[in-house]
Amino acid sequence: NMITGTSQADCAILIIAAGTGEFEAGISKDGQTREHCLLAFTLGVRQMIVAVNKMDTTKWSEDRFNEICKEVSNFIKKVGYNPKAVIMVPISGWHGDNMLEASTNMPWYNGWTKETKAGVTKGKTLIEAIDAIEPP
Incomplete structure (x- = not known):
């Protein structure tokens, strides 16, 4: 279950739906997005990746x-x-955008930057973000 898996994790990957209403429901006072963030931090997961999914539904x-x-x-x-x-x-899981390769559908997206005590890491895709997880 969620708690067992989270308690052993080095990093949480939070998948957030970009669709109108979907994101708002998750981030609302009793939403699962809030609940999962809080649970991950409480259980000691100090690294997080946020994948904003269904970008195709937002054009x-x-x-x-x-x-x-x-x-x-x-x-x-x-x-x-x-x-x-x-x-x-x-990302768009349906179309594969920014999952393994940089998307041509989001020319405005210049990539991500992660700043930690270990230094600065940059990338564009979800797989590069996963590769940037620091070992415990």
Whole structure:
């Protein structure tokens, strides 16, 4: 279950739906997005990757991605995460965008930057974000 798996994890990968209403439901007071962030941090998971999924349903909207990133950053900071150390990448699982290769559908997306005590890491895709997970 969620708690057993999370208690042994080095990194949480939070998948957030970008669709109108979907993100808002998850980030609401009793939403699963909030619950899972809080649970991960409480159980000692100090690294997080946020994949903003279903970007195809937003017509690859830069504004929607930025809006979600801002709200998620504000929330995870309150939980205890350092937003500069949390990678946020826009993806479309349905189309494969930014999963393994950089997307041509989001030319506005210049990639992510992760800043930790170990240094600065940069990338564009979800797989590169996973490769950037620091060993415990």
